[in-house]
Amino acid sequence: MSTSMATKVSDIMGDSRLSKDRKIEELRKLRAEARGVQRAGSESAMSADDGLQNDLRVVEKALGELDGDIEEKGAATL
Template sequence: MAVTAMELKVKEIVANGGLPRSRKVDELRKLQSEARGIQRAGSEGPMSPDDGLQDDLRVVEKALHALDADVSEKGAATL
């Protein structure tokens, strides 16, 4: 199974021993927001059975969970 660009970014952030946990969480939240935006944009286009957008979001949320960070989306759009 191929490693995606998102998986590489997430692994790089999590493995960076120079970053404190709070900074890792901040960086992962940026990726989470980016992945959600891309996923929303993708849902407005033609349907693709396996475009990988859901997988990217899952990778980021799994890393946030591993760092004991809340994975729920923050902001007015949260239901």
């Protein structure tokens, strides 16, 4: 089953109008969004099996395919 995040990533990766750098930029935005949701989930009573980890994994996989290594910012990363 495809998640909303997987659909967004697929749309970005499949958009031939976007340059590689632009795809990386857009994927990094999605990654920040997914991490924010994951962080909020870790601070609440949300289920551990709610798909948040999978969303992050989908984005990171796409970034890896584009050689868009993740830029870590500070010690507060998950």
